Amino acid sequence: MGIEDHVRESIAETLAELVSRGELRAAVTGAKFSVERPKRPEHGDVATNAALAVQKLAGRPPRDIAALLAERLERREDVASVEIAGPGFLNLRLKAAAFQRIAGEILRAGSGYGRAPAAVRGRAMVEFVSANPTGPLLISHGRGAMVGDAIAALMEASGYHVNREYYINDYGNQVRLFAQSVRAAAKKEEAPEGGYGGGYVHELASYLALNHAALLASGDDAALSRLAVTRMLDGVPGSRELGGIKNTLAGLGVRFDTFTSEDSLHRWGKVDACLDELERAGRLETREGAAFMKTVEYGDDKDRVVRKADGNTTYFAADIAYQVDKFRRGYDHLVLVLGADHHGYEARLRAGIRAFGLDDRRFEVMFFQLVSLLRDGKPYKMGKRLGNLITIDEVVDEIDEAARRVGAGADALRYFYLSRHWNVSIDIDIELAKKATLENPVFYLQMGFARLCSILRRAQEVFGLEPPPFSEALAERIAHPDELAMLAHLGRFPALVLEAADAREPHRILFFLDELSKQFQSYFTRLKSEGDAILPLASQMAEPHWKDRWDQEKSLARLLWVRCIHTVYRAGLRLLGITAVERMVPLAARDAEATPELSPHPTEPDSD
RNA sequence: GCGCCUGUAGCUCAGCUGGAUAGAGCGGCAGCCUUCGAAGCUGCGGGUCGGGGGUUCGAAUCCCUCCGGGCGCGCCA
Numbered sequence: 001m002g003i004e005d006h007v008r009e010s011i012a013e014t015l016a017e018l019v020s021r022g023e024l025r026a027a028v029t030g031a032k033f034s035v036e037r038p039k040r041p042e043h044g045d046v047a048t049n050a051a052l053a054v055q056k057l058a059g060r061p062p063r064d065i066a067a068l069l070a071e072r073l074e075r076r077e078d079v080a081s082v083e084i085a086g087p088g089f090l091n092l093r094l095k096a097a098a099f100q101r102i103a104g105e106i107l108r109a110g111s112g113y114g115r116a117p118a119a120v121r122g123r124a125m126v127e128f129v130s131a132n133p134t135g136p137l138l139i140s141h142g143r144g145a146m147v148g149d150a151i152a153a154l155m156e157a158s159g160y161h162v163n164r165e166y167y168i169n170d171y172g173n174q175v176r177l178f179a180q181s182v183r184a185a186a187k188k189e190e191a192p193e194g195g196y197g198g199g200y201v202h203e204l205a206s207y208l209a210l211n212h213a214a215l216l217a218s219g220d221d222a223a224l225s226r227l228a229v230t231r232m233l234d235g236v237p238g239s240r241e242l243g244g245i246k247n248t249l250a251g252l253g254v255r256f257d258t259f260t261s262e263d264s265l266h267r268w269g270k271v272d273a274c275l276d277e278l279e280r281a282g283r284l285e286t287r288e289g290a291a292f293m294k295t296v297e298y299g300d301d302k303d304r305v306v307r308k309a310d311g312n313t314t315y316f317a318a319d320i321a322y323q324v325d326k327f328r329r330g331y332d333h334l335v336l337v338l339g340a341d342h343h344g345y346e347a348r349l350r351a352g353i354r355a356f357g358l359d360d361r362r363f364e365v366m367f368f369q370l371v372s373l374l375r376d377g378k379p380y381k382m383g384k385r386l387g388n389l390i391t392i393d394e395v396v397d398e399i400d401e402a403a404r405r406v407g408a409g410a411d412a413l414r415y416f417y418l419s420r421h422w423n424v425s426i427d428i429d430i431e432l433a434k435k436a437t438l439e440n441p442v443f444y445l446q447m448g449f450a451r452l453c454s455i456l457r458r459a460q461e462v463f464g465l466e467p468p469p470f471s472e473a474l475a476e477r478i479a480h481p482d483e484l485a486m487l488a489h490l491g492r493f494p495a496l497v498l499e500a501a502d503a504r505e506p507h508r509i510l511f512f513l514d515e516l517s518k519q520f521q522s523y524f525t526r527l528k529s530e531g532d533a534i535l536p537l538a539s540q541m542a543e544p545h546w547k548d549r550w551d552q553e554k555s556l557a558r559l560l561w562v563r564c565i566h567t568v569y570r571a572g573l574r575l576l577g578i579t580a581v582e583r584m585v586p587l588a589a590r591d592a593e594a595t596p597e598l599s600p601h602p603t604e605p606d607s608d
Numbered sequence: 609g610c611g612c613c614u615g616u617a618g619c620u621c622a623g624c625u626g627g628a629u630a631g632a633g634c635g636g637c638a639g640c641c642u643u644c645g646a647a648g649c650u651g652c653g654g655g656u657c658g659g660g661g662g663u664u665c666g667a668a669u670c671c672c673u674c675c676g677g678g679c680g681c682g683c684c685a
Contacts, residue, residue: 425614
């Protein structure tokens, strides 16, 4: 439990005491109030508006209530002093023990710190990406992938059982057109009207010409489109340009539990069954030969066609069948991550769900805004493979190469995609993402973690010291104001994970880590300017009898504290899916021309 | 025209679901540091929170209205 939660509990108890003594009305016990770490140090370690928040329920002036609360709070174990400020704020100063206790909580929980017990909040499905399998993943799909994955991870950490699903749009006109485009390319003909062009179509065509010539010649569109879709998803052997959507996603660290095919919904008769059900319920109406679903009755702005005059069902019909099927598969909660250009869909989907008597409060749609790429502040221009469209693979490869690390591109994209709320549009500058300098926030964040690792490594290698287990005696030596402030920050992590999960806002975790990183850097510099250090410096060890002057207990206490930061830092990075790099590439090696090949950097096993 | 998103420092964005003198990064200026790991640290300057009205002890946050930007409004998927 973080500092704020402890204090909140104390205040709630104190309010209850005051009620039982007849000082306040009973109504105040349920009141909401804020407890926060104030921005200004003169407002104490924690501040609360409790007296202001309950004034109406109590029917007394806030400063009177504040005085009652202050008098009693001051007697509590962790509280050093209480001050009444302004209209009735309470500013509390806490004893060091309140902060030190957090270290014990972190070390006891280890890598599970901040995670709720598994699967206590029910089953959720997060559907994301679901890009048409008629082309490689583009840069804007990447945002959906990262946002969806991070939201799924957050929901898991907050106690949901989460299933990650990709819906494959492998039915209907688009895939038929795709197959026809591939066949045309194989014959060196123009793509059909509204069909697909681009280098990858030709590459796929020549692969099929070599390996499936008969099928190409057959005129069997259905079989050809099934094969073409499979190759788009799984890739064409030996082709980087057609590496496959699933491999692109794997390279981004995004894994799906299930892939559901639209075509299979049709084959299993789920779409027809869904329409029959609507028909029987009187939700359909035939107009000019087409079947309309009366979605207006459920809040849509116009009725929608579900079966066209030619007898074919629409995409919308399949989508309703799909959402309903998700609920029937037993999910309590559906999350759908879509690009902003799909927002027109929400009302009709919601209407469809309600038409089936399902509670659409259990259906959530998140529309992420679009992404544009820059190079040195100017619009990105690269290969003409897809005209102006940029694939994720291209960008990932370029960053991996610059950093000489497989995974660097994925980390950079994760960072930039998750560093902003998903409802604002973003620009990503690929030149910035490639830099190994302070300007690049991804580098800063990963370096911060590597430095913590390095301190722990040095402790072990030079001094044979492991971070010790938690003990109160040792924790009492964690006394530097910056150290205590950082413990308070770390203690907020579990509550933050819950807040971020419930708000579906991964960027909060990222901001937390940036702040953590900055705090440590600031501490580290300050410590040095105070002539202090976590471990003896090389210059000190050069002096005779240096060991006699070394306060080893203090070093141990600080190692314990560093271990806490390390634990939370790693947990945060893992939630975001950013690699916790234990050692950065040495600059010398980076500059050397001798090591052109890319290799993943060895990381130590997770020992939290 | 209607619907969704959005407008906060020169730029890019946070702002803990209504709290105190609105924050961070980058950029600018002034000092300091030269390393337990290389991202340095500290301070300063920078704001009608798009405009106007309302709700209340209190509004960047909630409501109304106007203005600007993005996206969407197919018997396409």
